[in-house]
Amino acid sequence: MLSRERIRELLTYPGRDVLSLYLDVDPTRPENARANPAYRVWAKTALRDLVRSFADILPKDEHKELEERVERLIEHVELLRPTGRTYVLFQGRDWEEECSCQARLRENFVHYGTPAVVPLLWLLEEYARAGIVLVDHQQARFLTVQLGLTESVEEEFLYIDTSEFPEYDVRSTPILEAHGARVVKGSFSDVFDRRVDAHVERFWRDVAERLERFVAHEDPVFVLLGGEERARSFLLDVLHPKTREKILAEGLSIGVGAPERDILLAAKPVLERAEREHEYRLVEQTLEQLHKNGRADAGRENVLNAVRLGRAHTVLAAWPITGNIRVCPTCGTYFDAELTQLAACPYCGTALMERSFATSLLREAYLHDTEVELVTGRAAERLAPYGGVAATLRYA
Template structure:
């Protein structure tokens, strides 16, 4: 079970179908409301599916009923793993995705609605936790809503070649804290331990840097006792120093869940800080045309010109736009025919078309929540950073 990237959703994003039932659910089993039978999410889904059908016109409703019944049967019979569930259902289409993080509850009929998945991939972007102490270096990949152990490596120092070690090699902690030796012998032993620790922590720092580069992970938190965590921070290669969010103190014997709980506030604060900085940049630069746009019409125009580098949107803003059924041109203006090719136009939801618009123009879609979303909402709920400007 893993997060989904836009590339993995490409077929759904590009699909021309208008008959897809899209379901996104928070099924987190750790929440009390989901521990009853039936769980709260299943009750919500039943009610929402009923409401959806009641608002569809006759022919469309009859077409949707088959998919609705299939979804109902699935959630009644299955116990999906994970904390998030997405279903895309239509004639000849049955696509079920489980995620390690909760999704926002949402049901749509028409275009495949992948925005909740893209929002989750953005909001719950994985971050690396390098947990270190004197005995171990453990690399954890974590999400704000869950934890998955990506790999762990425990370095046991073999002290059998050292003069004062006898019998079964002691743990690294015991070896480093031995008090039986005296004088020069003790100094030599401790010097060896210190050097071995430095090599161990340097190896941990370099391995974490390699993992960050290989996986494209942009955030790292170092967790551990002050001595170990500070040492690893200093040894982290320059190439990935900018990805370090913070050093979080945790007990030497902390388990994965305790480490994750200690890092959640730091990771969440960093995510929201980034969102605020991005939106503030868009809002500040847009009025003067200094490499940014804000508002529905200006942003759609910039997307059509493939100017947008980073598309920023509040996923909760619901508005309709007009799309050409022939060339795909999208406009915020009411129109009887397409202003580009003269083809027929139809009304569609902005949230349904947004991922496709971003993909067509080569833009990265960033969804924001909280304070950042509130700020963006005052400017139409959508904007973007431009890759170039036009006079």
């Protein structure tokens, strides 16, 4: 995945000679499972159409260069071995950036000009990452799943992100008796039982350490613990409070070795509920700060200007985000297009330009390192009186 820094560079890239390509390469779609997958056919046609559409616009030599670049790109797509559901590529004259993600693309598209980065930002924001950790007395399994925040109900909500975060197993080495036979728990003396317990405990401490690293590295919104009850309570006791905050109170009683599909089915209702509650809590906390101590802001114009000035920490936005905003191209100030009929900026007199609110919000958020949380359902309803957006501020 592209780093935030790289995304910022692309957002402010001055050149207008960048090819942006977004392809739905989802291997579970039958049309993509063919020998000549649908995305390949689409890319070839769309890229050549694009070249033709620029024939009368670009100077001859530039057009020739674009044509050559596109042919190379078509070859590149031919050889593509997709790893996620969506493939994204930005290609300049002498550089390229590509990435794959598990989010589902609504429509393939290709663009020539400044890098079309905002659609990628949506793909990144529409999913929340959660962890599922299954532990018993001899093995542990770590899984990362993506929670779709905005997929329609008939689509699956949750899936395991195996491309970027491969699951890995931890196994406790079986305890051996002096003569090398494996110990089977429950069939030996008290002394031996304690030795096995100490051994299992060491294993669980190891799992706890891995869990700390897992949370630090993957930064999931939360972690669902599953497996044996004793293992779960042991982990909860020894985990760092910071990590424990991320563990859902509700456990998952499913075997460590269960097939992925069964794990997902069991985890889905728990994670769904947890995500909704998490969103609602965030909105409540933000609105409380708004009314109490002014460490929050709400409303489209206020929030967008706070983000632009680098003052917003986290933006909460009700999905779907619609409508337009007006912006002053000179001083950058935003004005709510629905509230104000202003044609010119009251600060500098420049004629205002109409922009998509959603695009402006994401763009500013990435440029100013602000977190964006998309919320739905009850949490979104709470934001309705504020134009669907609120933000916590970095300082009062």
